[in-house]
Amino acid sequence: MTLNKKYLPLIATIVVFVALFVIGGSMYRNFLSTMVLGNILADNSFIIIAAIGATFVILSGGIDLSVGSMIGFVGVCMAVLDSMGWHPLATAIFMLFFGVAFGAAQGFIIDFCKIQPFIVTLAGLFLLRGLCFMVTLDSVPIQHEFVQFYSSIKVDLPGRGVLRSSALVMLVALALGIFIAHFTRFGNHVYAMGGDAESARLMGVNIRTTTVKIYALAGFFSALAGVVYALYTSSGYPLAGSTLELTAIAAVVLGGTLLSGGVGMVAGTLFGGMILGLISTLIIFNGSLNSAWIMISNGALLFLFIVMHRVLVGSFDLKGGTKE
Amino acid sequence: MSQIPDINMGGTTNWFAKIRHSRAIWPLMALAIILIIDAIIMPGFFEIRIVEGRLFGNVIDILYRAVPTALIALGMAIVIGSRGIDLSVGSIVAICGAVIAWRINAGDPHLLVFFYALLAGVICGMWNGMLVAGLGIQPIIATLILMVAGRGIGLLINSLYGGINPSFESELLQGMSTGSVLYIPTRLFAAAAVFFGLWLLIRRTALGLFIEAVGGNAAASALAGVNSRLITFAAYVVCGFTAAFAGVIMTADTHTSDPVSIAMFSELDAILAVVIGGASLSGGRIYLGMTVIGALVIQALTTSILISGLPPEYNLIIKALVVLFVLFLQSENARATFGLMFKRDVK
């Protein structure tokens, strides 16, 4: 078999996604449609964008928990600055810079103080969420007409489906992420750091700058996710995006990236995120479950997916030759 | 990344130097600073009285409220030592709460219900352990499943007999949670018993060594003859047990089963406690005593925020800043740079 082993988890993820989609289609009317596909892409766009950033962090062996709070904070800033007369695009750019700076600061603390990423970014989570409350306690609408313009951008899909602007931004971000991960020296350094930080250092990777860059990049993507979320809901809400960091991490891991670092692909994250969306959509289409069963089926479907994924990867592995 | 410690251990003969180099100093110092600030903003902070047959005061409160966090954190410390993590502890608490309300309302003997709850936690731990050790699923994701589903299971148990957040009355369980013996809150005794039991389990048997070895290098441990799967499994079971114990105390506290909101974000506090206690999330070390200190730091912080009179909007910012401060204290590099407290002596 000529197939490179590193693509296996990705392929398995895609296979499972398609399988779930088709199974859902056989169970519910209107499920297997471009409309649902378009919805999944749009409704998960910010999760996937944030998850792309998280992919880099996780590939490097770290973790970023500040994602959800960043989304909330960017949102309230967009909204409040909007009410002060800023153009949404200007705020967006400003917030992207903020995201980069905040991420870089986290990266610096992680490397310089040798504090574990989990904890530094957990403090980041608390801090940003706290700042949200400082900015406003209310949910604030963004009223600039740019928002209407933004949500009017659509690409029609065959059938009733559409690719909304959020989905388009997400696809661009995805392309950017794939490029950075696989076609730049930085991307290579990220993989090396995650694979074996000590070796990477001895081979000439500057761990400090790389760490700072990784978290800055993650900050950029989560700020972008925040911008997309704010435009998507045309508002800022101080509680927006809470616990979204776990969803993002789950998307990354379901996409085949190992939390221990060094192994995985950005493209997988797209499908990881879409699978999470698919699970939710399936449950909503069912609609007959009460709250208890909704939570349980969420967990059960997650479990089902993980097991299917493992079985697929496992069975391929046997054909693929010697196991590690 | 190998971090090369720069401290000079040359003359550790006097006790002062010993304390300075002990890892316990920094969390303890953080705790002391928080308490001192409290005493400044609130005169009479350290006052302790006897009310309704038990000690009553802020310091007692911190100990009292820290018990559930500390219990969960102890289990978490063990899982983290095996290079894992358990996000499902909050859900385990919720499930135990539902089990308690259900069985007590069904009229079972209360002592038996107590064991049912612990059993439920152990089963949850076994499920997590099976996913991680048996199927080889990454711990965050494996325990995420129960985290997502667990509160639903709690709701389901509640709905078995038509209760929405049912309440219950149990002298035994409530006594254990909110009662007191010899003026001292009973839950402190319970927590001490669990702590001591865990300490025996971890340090008086070889389990601790095995967990640390598996957490440090699973492949090497397996080649050295350690049954690394079973050990990993055991770590999750222990964690399920302590979470269940915390669940009993938390549920009995309000004598209501409220699966959706009980112990929200307790996993984060528990992990934080473990890390403040000096352990690394990449596994290999278990510090039980330090974890308890970590839990006390967190609870002291929470209590101070509550009594500070600041509006709740500030809670998270203060928490973030204090956490960062504690971590800076622990970081060699940061200390050296900011010249905090002690100058390093150059020989």
Next chain:
Amino acid sequence: QTIGFSQVGSEGDWRPAFSQNMRETAEDYGVDLKFANAQGKQEEQLRAVRAFIAQGVDAIVVAPVVVTGWESVLQEAKDAEIPVFLVDRDVEVSDKSLYVTRISADFNLEGKLAGAWLAAESVGTCKIVELQGTTGSAPAIERKGGFEAVIDQFPAMEIVATQSGDFTTEGGKKVMEAFIKSTNNLEGICASFAHNDNMQLGAIQAMKEAGLKPGEDVLMVSVDYVPAIEDALEAGDANASVELRSAVGKFIYPVILDYLEEPKELDKWIVIPSDLHTQ
């Protein structure tokens, strides 16, 4: 008729009762209810509404997590010619025709009712401790707003301590414990106002454990009127609770079914009355 219902979540005592009532009464009205639980997240709710649209339901009922952010998805529903009804919280949209009507109680009024009761009971002189709901959530903000609007009229009424108890019993208990310490056993405190009953129930426990007598030493007023607070009122542990009805299916379904039968302009807000219950 198929109706999609997107609920906020299942926190506290009140909301699950609300969901359960919606599901149970659906049968009485011959409605096929598609129930979605957003677990407190707006993104989940938007997903649910879109899924309902894709599924082609006849009408959509939303209990919004937040007031903002509904413009585009409601537009999509309108384009698909599916009428949208709001229950519970409000939405802020520039074009009011995006939804048919809102059928709900008034949080702000609830706060006002609580405030008015307290003002009458304490004859306008009262130091109050407040247990807030989840920071930033709509009921917390509005109930606080309504309550403050009333007590601001009375110079001798003031809130001396306020903290978030996250709408939970556990949270209410912890916060009240801290208040007891920081105010020296609630010295001089005349009332405790909680944004929901669950927190108040926690507060009652904390006060009892500290040897205080809730309902006597301190006036206890809260919102929701869940069964547990009924018991507390009976026992004299609580003094007043503003009812937020959970059995609202009988108000909601007829409106929707009538509208589906024969679409017509409706008032933008059909208020479900809130009653004040006292001991």
Next chain:
Amino acid sequence: MKGICKSFPGVVALDNVDLTLRPGEVHALLGENGAGKSTLVKVLTGAISRDRGDIILDGNPVEFSTTAEAANLGISTVFQEVNLVSAMSVTKNLALASQTGRFGVISWKKARQDAREKLKRLDLDIDLEQPVGTFSVAIQQLIAIASALNDNTKVLVLDEPTASLDAQETRALFDIVRELKSRGIAVVFITHFLEQVFEISDRISVLRNGQLVGTKPIDDISRGELISMMIGKELGEVESAFSRREGKEPGAEIVRAEGLGRRRTLQPCDISLHKGEVVGLAGLLGSGRTELTKLIFGAIKNDSGTMTVNGKQQLPNTPRKSINTGIALCPEDRKTEGLVGELTIRENIVLSMQAKKGWLRKVPFKEQQKLAAEMIKAMDIATPDAEKQVRQLSGGNQQKVVLARALASKPDVMLLDEPTRGIDVGAHAEIIVLIRKLCEEGLALLVASSEINEIVAVADRVVILRDRSKVGELVGQDVTRDAIIETIAGEDVADS
């Protein structure tokens, strides 16, 4: 380098060391395990910071804080523990060190080309897209060398590059070193093989306990003098340890494997181990020695064959069962398979023995300390105390801890995979003496080694592998260097 000092907690690793390198020389750096060689080169190449001292390059004092900066200034290094990212492909590893590409963009086509060229210089033709971890340690070593070399290299530091190379590969490496030398590059060469020192180096420096004992031109020193410089005393027995010893009759058979094998890993082969007998396992790199030891140990599941231990059928087995039945393995790769770096020396030593006892019957702390102290003494592990983290030990001392752990579990059968990799002459001799002693005590030993001399010195019987299958077995008088080489080479030699 002048007056370099470096201390770690509890040890002064370098104490005022001076070292001068001249262009176009091969400078051998020698010393016992833990003498400070690796630390010195790490300081020289910016991997760790020094406490004091200056580094002067071409007359100017230089400062750098990372290996990348050092490499830019012309100081390149291959560190002792092979330092590559094993999950990444060869190309990607090599691209880490190179600075090609505009705006940080990498052209993989070009990177592949560069990689191929770099490897060609070392006569290495391998699949560039395979993860490095799938190659043997030797290949990895060569890849690391390839990645260290760049165009402006003035100083190349090789920390024990030959520890896991066979004779042929070593020769190829030396050709490369000579070529570099002719280009005016100064090569620092660390090794424990004295023949290699005499073969390639121009000058030598000897370190002992962190201090420089002396620097001498190679021609002014004899082998004996060199050894005594290193260990600080005369040692005739070091030499004698390597002479062949006549074996006595082997005892009863303990392990017997028939047709043991696994698809794609090892062709089925037979092997038996007897009490009081040392069996050598010889072969080229990749011939399957490691696999054979692991199959016997149960670390790799076999898919064919049977095995009996003490006459009892024992299959399929796991490492744990093997240890319980008295088989111990010292794995080849101590970093990933051997040691738990976070744990202390004591804990590592106790681990196997404790695993055998089970988790309930904990070895009392006092006993652990006693055992660790005994082992440290017996194996002469250089450490201030038993509570030092294993990852802070020098390479050779780590190897000794691996051996100590296996011994602590009181095995009847020891499987040693490259037991002397990275061990200094003194300790090398000690380990050989130890192996013989164990053998006399009635243990059955299987020693896989790339060093044929070593095998000849210890083995009563030699099993020879080629291309993942057993090609021969030599017993008693027949065990000679030439016979082994001949069997290893097989028809290849006959053909040429």
